[in-house]
Amino acid sequence: DRRRDSPAAGSPIQPIIKDVGEIYSRLLDHRPVIQGEIRYFVKEFEEKRGLRELRVLENLKNTIFETNERVLPKCEQAMQDNLSETFKRLQAANAMMHRLQEREYEARKLQADKVMAREEKCIAQCEEFMKEQQSKRAEVDEEHRRAMERLKEQYSEMEKELAKYVSF
Numbered sequence: 001d002r003r004r005d006s007p008a009a010g011s012p013i014q015p016i017i018k019d020v021g022e023i024y025s026r027l028l029d030h031r032p033v034i035q036g037e038i039r040y041f042v043k044e045f046e047e048k049r050g051l052r053e054l055r056v057l058e059n060l061k062n063t064i065f066e067t068n069e070r071v072l073p074k075c076e077q078a079m080q081d082n083l084s085e086t087f088k089r090l091q092a093a094n095a096m097m098h099r100l101q102e103r104e105y106e107a108r109k110l111q112a113d114k115v116m117a118r119e120e121k122c123i124a125q126c127e128e129f130m131k132e133q134q135s136k137r138a139e140v141d142e143e144h145r146r147a148m149e150r151l152k153e154q155y156s157e158m159e160k161e162l163a164k165y166v167s168f
Helices: 014-027 030-046 054-167
Strands: none
Touching: none
């Protein structure tokens, strides 16, 4: 009865529908192929490779454990030893640089003091020279003034004498 109820039952369309279903399953339904590939991959992985990955992971675990338990503490100790030695060397170098800077500062300060003393000495000599020049200038001015007075007196006497001779 069901065949009679279905529209394609007993009709010439039924083989076409069957062919379309077959084409669909072959072209568009990839589930059977993918499931077959998955089964094949799992079978190959389990049978051929065996426990190789497990052994690799176990070796890796042992290497990590050995590194954590033995190598890492040795490295930490070596690093601490070297760091403390390096720190001591850095402190010594820092102290040496500090001493060198102090010496250089003292040398510069001493040099600056010498330069300042020379400048003060030059200034004092210059002031003394200027005072000496002022006094010499005053002497020359005084001598010049006296010479001018003498010449004035001499010319005034000469004028008087000339005045005696002109009156003739």
